[in-house]
Amino acid sequence: MNQPVIAVTDLAKSYGEVTALAGISLSVTRGAVLAVLGHNGAGKTTLIDILSTRVRPSAGTARVCGYDVVQRGRAVRRRIGVTGQFAAVDDALSGRGNLVLIARLLGAKPRQAQARAAELIASFGLEDAADRPAGTYSGGMRRRLDLAAGLVGAPQVLFLDEPTTGLDPVSRSGLWAVVEGLAARGTTVVLTTQYLEEADRLADHVVVLGLGHITVSGTPSQLKARLGNRTATLTFGTELALRRAVDALARLGLAAGRTGLVLSVPLSGPGDIPVLVRALDAAGAPLRDLTVTEPTLDDVYLSLHRTAVAS
Numbered sequence: 001m002n003q004p005v006i007a008v009t010d011l012a013k014s015y016g017e018v019t020a021l022a023g024i025s026l027s028v029t030r031g032a033v034l035a036v037l038g039h040n041g042a043g044k045t046t047l048i049d050i051l052s053t054r055v056r057p058s059a060g061t062a063r064v065c066g067y068d069v070v071q072r073g074r075a076v077r078r079r080i081g082v083t084g085q086f087a088a089v090d091d092a093l094s095g096r097g098n099l100v101l102i103a104r105l106l107g108a109k110p111r112q113a114q115a116r117a118a119e120l121i122a123s124f125g126l127e128d129a130a131d132r133p134a135g136t137y138s139g140g141m142r143r144r145l146d147l148a149a150g151l152v153g154a155p156q157v158l159f160l161d162e163p164t165t166g167l168d169p170v171s172r173s174g175l176w177a178v179v180e181g182l183a184a185r186g187t188t189v190v191l192t193t194q195y196l197e198e199a200d201r202l203a204d205h206v207v208v209l210g211l212g213h214i215t216v217s218g219t220p221s222q223l224k225a226r227l228g229n230r231t232a233t234l235t236f237g238t239e240l241a242l243r244r245a246v247d248a249l250a251r252l253g254l255a256a257g258r259t260g261l262v263l264s265v266p267l268s269g270p271g272d273i274p275v276l277v278r279a280l281d282a283a284g285a286p287l288r289d290l291t292v293t294e295p296t297l298d299d300v301y302l303s304l305h306r307t308a309v310a311s
C-alpha cells in the first residue's frame with residue numbers, strides 16, 4: 001500500500017572526471033516532502049535532473065511512480081511537474097497564455113485548457129496580472145507562475161529546484177503554504193533549497209548531499225536531536241539570585257554559561273525544567289524569565305560543515 005513514489009538505488013552520475021553523484025539511495029512515500037540540502041556543486045540539481053528524466057544516470061536505478069526513469073521516461077514525465085531556477089516561462093505571453101499553452105501541449109482541449117489556467121490563476125492569486133505579459137511580473141509573481149506552470153498537468157510528483165531563492169519573506173511564506181497544501185492533498189514533493197528554515201518548515205525528510213554522497217539523512221527533528229540539546233536561558237533580577245543559581249546548578253551537575261544576569265544551561269531531557277525550577281526556588285534564586293531554545297537546522301548544517309572541513 002505504502003509503496004515509495006520515488007525509489008533511488010545506488011544512483012551515480014559522472015560528467016567526465018567530475019562525480020556529481022557517487023551512488024546514493026533514498027525513497028519517498030506518497031504525499032511526503034523531501035528536502036535536498038547541500039553546498040554549491042553537491043549534486044542536488046543532478047539528482048532532480050535524473051529523477052525528472054532530463055539527465056541519464058551513469059549507474060544505479062531510479063523509479064518515479066513505479067516507472068524506471070531511463071526505460072519509461074515518457075510515463076514518468078506524464079506524472080511529474082518540474083519547476084526550476086531557470087523558469088520555462090515565455091515573457092511575451094501573458095500568465096494565462098503561458099498556462100493555456102502548457103495545458104494544450106499536454107493534450108487538453110481549448111476549453112479545458114482555459115479552465116485549468118483559470119483555476120491555477122485563482123489558486124496562486126494571479127488574477128490581477130493574469131492578462132499582462134509575464135515579462136512584467138515581479139520575482140514573486142514569476143515564481144508563482146512558474147509553480148502554477150509545473151502544476152498544469154496535476155502531477156503526482158513535483159520537483160522544485162530552489163523554489164524560493166531570491167523571494168521576499170511574504171512571497172516565500174505564500175509559496176510554502178502552497179507546497180504544504182499540495183502535500184496535504186497527496187502530491188509528493190522533492191525540493192532543493194539553500195534555506196534551512198524552508199527545509200525545517202516543509203520537509204518530512206531531509207537529505208544533505210556532500211560531494212555526491214548523502215552525508216546525513218533523517219527527519220528535521222532527528223537531525224536536530226543528533227546535534228544535541230535544548231538550552232534553557234535563565235534571567236535573574238539580582239547578582240545575589242544569580243550567584244545562588246550558579247551554586248544550585250552546580251549541585252545538580254549542570255554547567256552554566258554566564259552573560260550579565262543571564263545563564264545558559266544545556267538541557268538533557270524534558271524532565272530537566274521542573275527539576276531546575278524547583279532547585280532555584282529552594283535555593284532562594286527567583287527567576288525573572290526562562291526561555292527554552294531548540295537547536296535549529298542551521299546548527300546541524302554548520303556542525304556538519306565543520307566536521308567535513310576538519311576531515
Ligand SMILES: Nc1ncnc2c1ncn2[C@@H]1O[C@H](COP(=O)(O)OP(=O)(O)OP(=O)(O)O)[C@@H](O)[C@H]1O
Pocket residue numbers: 015018019020038039040041042043044045046047
Ligand atoms: N552538464 C555538466 N557538465 C559537467 N559538469 C557538470 C554538469 N552538470 C553538473 N556538473 C558538475 O556536477 C557537480 C554537481 O553539480 P549540481 O549542479 O548537481 O550541484 P548542486 O548541488 O545543484 O549545486 P548548486 O547549489 O550550485 O546548484 C558540480 O561539480 C558540477 O560542476
